[in-house]
Amino acid sequence: MQKLFTAPLYVQIREEIFAALRSGRWSTNEPLPSETKLASEFSVSQGTIRKAIDDLVAQNILYRHQGRGTFIRRHDEQQSLFRFFNLAREDGSKPVPASVNIHCKTRKGLKHECSALGVATGERLIEILRLRHLDHQPMILETILVSQQRFPDLNKRDLPNTLYELYGDEYNIHITRAEEQVTAISADINVSGHLKVKAKTPLIEIRRIAFDLHDQPVELRISQCVTGPYVYACSLN
Amino acid sequence: MQKLFTAPLYVQIREEIFAALRSGRWSTNEPLPSETKLASEFSVSQGTIRKAIDDLVAQNILYRHQGRGTFIRRHDEQQSLFRFFNLAREDGSKPVPASVNIHCKTRKGLKHECSALGVATGERLIEILRLRHLDHQPMILETILVSQQRFPDLNKRDLPNTLYELYGDEYNIHITRAEEQVTAISADINVSGHLKVKAKTPLIEIRRIAFDLHDQPVELRISQCVTGPYVYACSLN
DNA sequence: TAGTGGTCTAGACCACGAC
DNA sequence: TCGTGGTCTAGACCACTAC
Numbered sequence: 001m002q003k004l005f006t007a008p009l010y011v012q013i014r015e016e017i018f019a020a021l022r023s024g025r026w027s028t029n030e031p032l033p034s035e036t037k038l039a040s041e042f043s044v045s046q047g048t049i050r051k052a053i054d055d056l057v058a059q060n061i062l063y064r065h066q067g068r069g070t071f072i073r074r075h076d077e078q079q080s081l082f083r084f085f086n087l088a089r090e091d092g093s094k095p096v097p098a099s100v101n102i103h104c105k106t107r108k109g110l111k112h113e114c115s116a117l118g119v120a121t122g123e124r125l126i127e128i129l130r131l132r133h134l135d136h137q138p139m140i141l142e143t144i145l146v147s148q149q150r151f152p153d154l155n156k157r158d159l160p161n162t163l164y165e166l167y168g169d170e171y172n173i174h175i176t177r178a179e180e181q182v183t184a185i186s187a188d189i190n191v192s193g194h195l196k197v198k199a200k201t202p203l204i205e206i207r208r209i210a211f212d213l214h215d216q217p218v219e220l221r222i223s224q225c226v227t228g229p230y231v232y233a234c235s236l237n
Numbered sequence: 238m239q240k241l242f243t244a245p246l247y248v249q250i251r252e253e254i255f256a257a258l259r260s261g262r263w264s265t266n267e268p269l270p271s272e273t274k275l276a277s278e279f280s281v282s283q284g285t286i287r288k289a290i291d292d293l294v295a296q297n298i299l300y301r302h303q304g305r306g307t308f309i310r311r312h313d314e315q316q317s318l319f320r321f322f323n324l325a326r327e328d329g330s331k332p333v334p335a336s337v338n339i340h341c342k343t344r345k346g347l348k349h350e351c352s353a354l355g356v357a358t359g360e361r362l363i364e365i366l367r368l369r370h371l372d373h374q375p376m377i378l379e380t381i382l383v384s385q386q387r388f389p390d391l392n393k394r395d396l397p398n399t400l401y402e403l404y405g406d407e408y409n410i411h412i413t414r415a416e417e418q419v420t421a422i423s424a425d426i427n428v429s430g431h432l433k434v435k436a437k438t439p440l441i442e443i444r445r446i447a448f449d450l451h452d453q454p455v456e457l458r459i460s461q462c463v464t465g466p467y468v469y470a471c472s473l474n
Numbered sequence: 475t476a477g478t479g480g481t482c483t484a485g486a487c488c489a490c491g492a493c
Numbered sequence: 494t495c496g497t498g499g500t501c502t503a504g505a506c507c508a509c510t511a512c
Contacts (some may be wrong), residue, residue, distance in 0.1 A: 008499080008500060008501090009500075009501070010500075010501085017477060030480085033476075034479080035478080035480060036477095036478090037446070037477070041485045044501080044502085045501065045502045045503065045504095046502090046503085046504095047500095047502065047503085048502080049498085050479090050480090050500060051500085051501090059474070060474050064478095064480090065478090065509090065510085066477080066478070066480065066508065066509050066510080067477080067478050067479065067508070067509035067510035067511080068478065068509080068511080069477095069478060069479075069510095070478090074490080083473070084473050086471065086473070088418075090418065092335060093414075122504065127424070140357075163490080167350045176474075177472065177474050178472070178473040179329075179470070179471075179472055179473075180325065180471045180472075180473065181325075181468035181469065181470050181471075182419055182422045182441060182464075182469035182470075182471070183441070183464035183465065183467060183468050183469070184422075184439035184440050184441045184464045185421075185439055186305035194500060200437075202421035202422055202423045202439035203421050204419060204420070204421045205437070207468075208473075213257060216311065225421075227419075227420035227421045228420065231418035231419060231420050231444075232418065232420070232469075233416070233417070233418050233419075234416075234417045234418075234419070234447075234471045235414065235415070235416055235417075236299050236321050236323070236414060236415040236416075236417060237296070237322070237413075237414050245480080245481060245482090246481075246482070247482085248482075254497090268497085271497060271498080272497080272498070273496095281482080281483085281485085282482065282483045282484065282485095283483090283485095284481095284482065284483065284484085285483080287479085287499090288481085288482090289497090301497095301498060301499090302490090302491085302497090302498080303489070303490050303491080303497070303498045303499065304489075304490035304491035304492080304496080304497050304498065305490085305491060305492080305497065305498080306496090306497060306498075307497090307498080318475060403497075
C-alpha cells in the first residue's frame with residue numbers, strides 16, 4: 001500500500017497564492033485582500049493564511065505594512081540599487097552605483113549563454129555593455145544578456161540605472177533571486193582601458209544569473225570589477 | 238511624556254532563552270526542555286514559546302527534530318565543512334576540502350588584525366598557516382588568526398580539518414556567523430609556490446571574520462584561492 | 475472610527491521517534 | 494504507548510494607517 005502524502009494546508013495555500021501572484025491576479029500597487037478576507041475565501045482560519053504569507057514574506061516576494069496591508073515586492077530605485085549589489089566599502093557601507101551605457105545591440109547567443117538563460121542555442125540575445133562608477137570612479141564593466149524574445153524592443157528603450165525595475169514595470173518579469181559566481185581574472189587591454197587600470201591588473205569577475213517568479217533564468221550578467229577600495233561582501237549564517 | 242516601548246513577549250522570551258544558551262545552562266547533547274515545559278516556566282502559552290524558538294531556529298542557533306526535541310546547533314564534521322565554505326564547482330556542487338598544516342605559531346598582532354578581532358593592539362595571536370586541497374589539488378592558502386588568550390594552548394594541539402568544531406568542543410566558543418570580503422590579488426612568489434601556479438596569477442582573497450554567540454569577533458581568516466575550476470558562490474534573495 | 479496586520483491564548487489533533 | 498514538535502482553529506486585544 002502506497003503511503004499518501006498531503007502537504008500541510010498552509011503550504012497548499014501558499015502555493016495557490018503564489019500561483020495567483022504569477023498570474024497577475026493582483027496589481028502591484030494595491031494591497032492583497034486582507035488576511036481575514038483570504039481566510040474566508042480559502043475557508044481556513046486567519047492563522048493559516050498568516051503562515052502562508054509568512055513564507056512568501058520570508059522569500060521576499062511579499063511584504064507587510066501594519067495598518068496598510070500586504071503588498072507585492074517591487075524593484076524600486078532605492079532598494080533595487082542595493083538589494084542585488086554586493087560591492088561595499090571595507091567598512092561595510094555601500095556606495096551608490098551610477099551607470100554609463102557603452103552599447104546595446106542584438107546578436108546570436110553563444111551556446112553557454114543560451115544554456116544559462118534556458119533558451120534554444122543560437123537564439124538572438126540583447127547585449128548591453130555598460131560602465132558603472134562608484135564614488136565617481138569607473139569600477140565595473142558590466143555585460144548584460146537577455147533573450148530578445150522575452151524583452152522585445154528593450155534595445156530601443158532608454159535604459160535606467162536599475163534594469164530590474166524596468167523588467168517588472170514594462171515586461172511584467174519580476175526578478176526574485178540571483179546566483180553569483182566570483183572568479184579572479186586578469187584585465188585585458190579592452191577592459192583595462194574602460195576601467196582606467198593597467199593591463200593585467202587582477203579583477204574579480206562576477207557571473208550572475210537572475211531568476212523570475214517562475215524560477216526561470218532571465219538575465220545573465222557578467223561584471224568585471226576593480227577591487228581594493230571596494231570588496232565583494234557576503235554574510236554566512 | 239515619553240512614550241514607553243515594551244517589546245513583544247516572544248521577543249523578551251527569545252532573548253531570555255538566548256541568554257540561557259550563552260550561559261551554558263543546557264548541554265549541547267541533550268534537547269532543550271519541551272515547548273510545553275518552557276511555556277509553563279515562562280508562564281506563557283506554547284505558541285509564544287514557539288515563536289521565540291522559531292526566531293532562534295531561523296538564526297541557525299537551534300534546530301528542531303520532530304518527535305525528539307529542540308537542540309543547540311553544533312559544528313560537526315559533515316556540516317561544518319560546508320556551512321562556511323563558499324567555494325563550489327561551476328555546476329554548484331561542493332568539493333570536500335582537505336587541509337595540510339604548514340605552521341602554527343604565536344606572534345604579536347598587527348594593529349588591523351587586533352582591531353578586527355576586537356582585542357588590544359599588540360596582543361599575542363596564534364597564527365595557523367595551512368594549505369587546503371580540493372579534489373587533490375592545492376587550491377587555497379589559508380592564514381588563521383585568533384587571540385592566544387581566548388584559545389590557550391591551541392598551538393599545542395592537533396588541529397582538525399574543521400576548526401570550528403574544536404572551538405566549540407574545547408573552548409566553548411561557538412561560531413554562529415561570519416562576514417566575508419572578497420578581493421582580487423596577484424599571487425606573490427611565496428603563495429604561487431604553495432599553490433603551484435605561476436607568480437602573478439590572479440587569485441581571489443577572502444577575508445573572513447567569524448563571530449560567536451555573543452556576536453564577538455573571534456577569528457580572522459585570510460584565504461588566497463585559485464579560481465577557474467572553482468568559483469566563489471553566493472545567492473542573493 | 476473602521477480596517478489592517480501584529481501578538482497572544484487555549485485547546486485540538488496529527489506525525490514522528492524512543493521505549 | 495507516550496512525549497515531542499507540527500498544524501490548525503477561534504477568538505481576543507493591541508498598534509498602526511487611512512479617512
